[in-house]
Amino acid sequence: VLEHTTPEGITWFQFASLAACDGLVTHGIFSRLGGVSAPPFASLNCATIVQDDPEAVAENRRRVAAVLPNLQLITTRPIHGSNVVEVLPETPGIAQPYMRVLDARADIMITRQRGLGLTWAYADCTPVLLVDPVHEAIALAHAGWRGTSQAVAVVAIEAMHASYGTRPSDVIAALGPAIGPCCYEVDEPVHAAFTAHPLASQHMFFSTLSITNQDGTSRESLRVDVLAANRSQLIAAGVRADHIEMSGFCTGCSTDLFFSHRVENGRTGRFAVVLGLR
Ligand SMILES: [Zn+2]
Numbered sequence: 001v002l003e004h005t006t007p008e009g010i011t012w013f014q015f016a017s018l019a020a021c022d023g024l025v026t027h028g029i030f031s032r033l034g035g036v037s038a039p040p041f042a043s044l045n046c047a048t049i050v051q052d053d054p055e056a057v058a059e060n061r062r063r064v065a066a067v068l069p070n071l072q073l074i075t076t077r078p079i080h081g082s083n084v085v086e087v088l089p090e091t092p093g094i095a096q097p098y099m100r101v102l103d104a105r106a107d108i109m110i111t112r113q114r115g116l117g118l119t120w121a122y123a124d125c126t127p128v129l130l131v132d133p134v135h136e137a138i139a140l141a142h143a144g145w146r147g148t149s150q151a152v153a154v155v156a157i158e159a160m161h162a163s164y165g166t167r168p169s170d171v172i173a174a175l176g177p178a179i180g181p182c183c184y185e186v187d188e189p190v191h192a193a194f195t196a197h198p199l200a201s202q203h204m205f206f207s208t209l210s211i212t213n214q215d216g217t218s219r220e221s222l223r224v225d226v227l228a229a230n231r232s233q234l235i236a237a238g239v240r241a242d243h244i245e246m247s248g249f250c251t252g253c254s255t256d257l258f259f260s261h262r263v264e265n266g267r268t269g270r271f272a273v274v275l276g277l278r
Helices: 054-067 145-149 152-164 188-196 226-236
Strands: 002-005 011-014 025-030 072-077 084-086 093-096 099-105 108-111 116-122 126-132 137-143 172-175 206-212 218-224 244-246 271-277
Touching: 025 054, 025 126, 054 072, 054 271, 084 152, 108 116, 108 152, 116 137, 126 152, 126 226, 126 271, 137 145, 137 152, 137 271, 145 152, 145 188, 145 226, 152 226, 172 226, 188 218, 226 244
Parallel strands: 072 099, 072 116, 084 108, 172 244
Antiparallel strands: 002 011, 011 025, 025 271, 093 099, 108 137, 116 271, 126 137, 126 172, 206 218
């Protein structure tokens, strides 16, 4: 990934593969640095749902929007499912400062419309960015463990195919910072959710670590690698392995740069990921 820092102190990243789609897309993976929110939301928190000061969130969103000019930031409330919403200028929603919030509840946004910045604010869930340079279409997906267990990345590819004629072999994909197995202990219901899904069950990236407790006893700890699962699902859907770029960041290991819901015990902010057509 490419790292940028603005004069105001906003550190943000871009995928080399998407930056190379020059003239077609604008995108940014924002860190938590360079905003105005106080702890535990320090500092570039872009979500209103986390009890942060709404004025601070508005200022943070203004700063994000200023880094990516000519994009109207648009989001929707994710529900950890696999619903798709096509984003058009007339798609119903409400205006917040520097952010349009669609009424639709969905974890996949797709569009061919220029100037609309598909945006979600993340803390551990996998940001899935998809670009079809042939049909000039994009998708952004929100893939936590629930979404990944419903193959949300594959649903996004299928939605692009149905709506725009996208061929998976043309898609440029990028997976943003998300929590890695090093930091993500899960329980049996998570494993069961993957097992129960016809597609997700073919892309199981579970492992077991032996953890030493403070009293010297040890226990088994179940881990899941949602980034690897999403990557594997995309390849199975026909995306070329050499067309998938990974950010390399685990949010849990990188709380200096990103918010991590798990590692920060649920009291933290959300960092913005934006993808739009120029
Ligand atoms: Zn980690």
